[in-house]
Amino acid sequence: MNNPGINPARDREFAFDEADFAALRKLVKEITGIALSEQKRELVYGRLSGRLRTLGVSTFREYRDLLARDTVEQAHLTNAITTNLTSFFREKHHFDHLRDHVLRPLAGQADRRIRIWSAGCSTGEEPYSIATTIAEALPDFARRDIRILATDLDSDVLARAQAGIYAPDRVQGMASDRLSKFFRETTDRGKQAWSVAPALRSLISFKQLNLMHPLPMHGPLDVIFCRNVIIYFDKDTQRDLFSRVRALQRPGDLLCLGHSESLFRVSEDYTSLGRTMYRRN
Numbered sequence: 001m002n003n004p005g006i007n008p009a010r011d012r013e014f015a016f017d018e019a020d021f022a023a024l025r026k027l028v029k030e031i032t033g034i035a036l037s038e039q040k041r042e043l044v045y046g047r048l049s050g051r052l053r054t055l056g057v058s059t060f061r062e063y064r065d066l067l068a069r070d071t072v073e074q075a076h077l078t079n080a081i082t083t084n085l086t087s088f089f090r091e092k093h094h095f096d097h098l099r100d101h102v103l104r105p106l107a108g109q110a111d112r113r114i115r116i117w118s119a120g121c122s123t124g125e126e127p128y129s130i131a132t133t134i135a136e137a138l139p140d141f142a143r144r145d146i147r148i149l150a151t152d153l154d155s156d157v158l159a160r161a162q163a164g165i166y167a168p169d170r171v172q173g174m175a176s177d178r179l180s181k182f183f184r185e186t187t188d189r190g191k192q193a194w195s196v197a198p199a200l201r202s203l204i205s206f207k208q209l210n211l212m213h214p215l216p217m218h219g220p221l222d223v224i225f226c227r228n229v230i231i232y233f234d235k236d237t238q239r240d241l242f243s244r245v246r247a248l249q250r251p252g253d254l255l256c257l258g259h260s261e262s263l264f265r266v267s268e269d270y271t272s273l274g275r276t277m278y279r280r281n
Contacts, residue, residue, distance in 0.1 A: 014052055016045045020060040024048070027067060028081055031074060032153060033212045033241075034232040036081075047080040079154045083232075084122040088129050088174055091227070093275050094256045095133045102223060102254060103137035114146045115221050117248075119211065120229035121150035124161025124196075125170070130225065131200040132182050142199060149217060151209035162206045164196035211241055219248035227276075228258035235266060242267040249280040 024044055025036045036044060048063070051073075057063045066073055089095055106112050114134075118127040127150035134141050134148075152158045165186065171179055171194050183194040209216070211229070224245065230238045246269040249255070255270055255278040257263070263270050263278060270278035 012045065012049075014045075014049055014058070014060055016060055020064065021045075023064050024060075024077075027064075027074075028077070031212070032078055032082065032210065032232075033237045034081065035234040035237070044081070048077070051076055051080060075155060079156045082154045082157075084154060084157045085228070086122040086125045088125045088171065090125070090129075091256075091259055091276075094225070094227075094277065095129060097256075097273075097277055098130070098223060098254070099133050099137045103134060107138060110140065110144060112144075114144065115219075116148045116223045117217065117221050117225065118148060118150040119209075119224060119226040121152050121158070121161055121206070122154075123157045124150065124164060124206075125166075126150075126225060126227070127161070127204050127206075128164065128196050128200060130223075131203045132178065134203065135182065135200060136178075141203070146203055148204045150204050150206045153208065153210050155208055158206055158208055164201055166194050166196075168192055168194065170194075212237075215244050215248065217248065220250045221248045221253065223254045223256070224249065225256045227256055228261070230261050230266075231258060238266045242269065246270075246280065251280055253280040254278070255280065 021041050021044060028034050028036055048060075052058070052060070052063055055063070055066070055073075057066065067077060103114075106114065116130055118130060121127050127148050130148055134146060138144065138146075150161060152161070165188050166183075167188070171183065179194065182197050182200055184197060186193050186195045226245070230241065233241065242263065245255070246267065257276040257278070259276055261276060263272070269281050271281055273279055
């Protein structure tokens with residue numbers, strides 16, 4: 001028996017047919033590398049219908065025509081489609097491994113250059129968690145040659161990351177001594193907030209980067225966090241990305257992926273350490 005509930009197609013504000021979805025899927029893949037499945041149809045409609053209202057566009061056909069000639073709107077499309085779920089010290093074992101097996105062994109090598117890349121940094125919780133781990137593992141970090149590159153395709157979340165200001169619920173669960181040491185209580189639009197301490201900010205450079213384009217950085221990179229990014233890519237796109245990423249790391253360097261991601265049938269240049277951590281061969 002059919003469910004007599006709401007019919008999404010019938011109740012939509014804007015007509016959204018197969019041609020619209022197919023064209024937008026193709027454009028999103030070309031721009032971002034993200035492969036949208038058939039199951040993402042309602043997500044695409046929901047996230048882009050707001051753009052149509054903002055622009056005063058009455059149909060998705062008009063919106064597609066606009067996208068074809070307007071690179072600024074292509075950036076808005078990218079920001080609307082990309083997902084930015086993150087938190088401080090998400091997948092804690094990655095930061096424990098960074099502390100115990102990468103940073104602490106370098107404690108006696110004060111002149112050792114350290115470079116870490118947070119690819120898909122979203123609103124900044126990941127690179128600031130990396131910076132906190134560095135500060136805790138290497139008390140003399142401010143006198144060392146340490147840099148974190150934090151990149152994202154979405155310009156909106158990148159701006160929020162660079163601001164480094166978080167509502168109380170974003171830092172909830174963080175140890176009180178860590179919070180008081182590395183954050184400053186402040187206000188944001190009249191509400192209580194927490195701001196990342198300047199010492200941590202100084203370690204990080206935020207840059208917009210499309211992983212489908214040539215990678216502009218130079219290695220070697222001791223650690224790469226590329227978490228919850230490739231889950232949106234098909235296998236060919238993943239293979240292409242890691243064929244370029246491998247050139248940025250030396251044998252023994254660390255790569256961390258998201259909890260549901262894997263290099264199986266993607267790259268033979270890395271050996272699994274378990275729990276979505278890989279060592280460059």
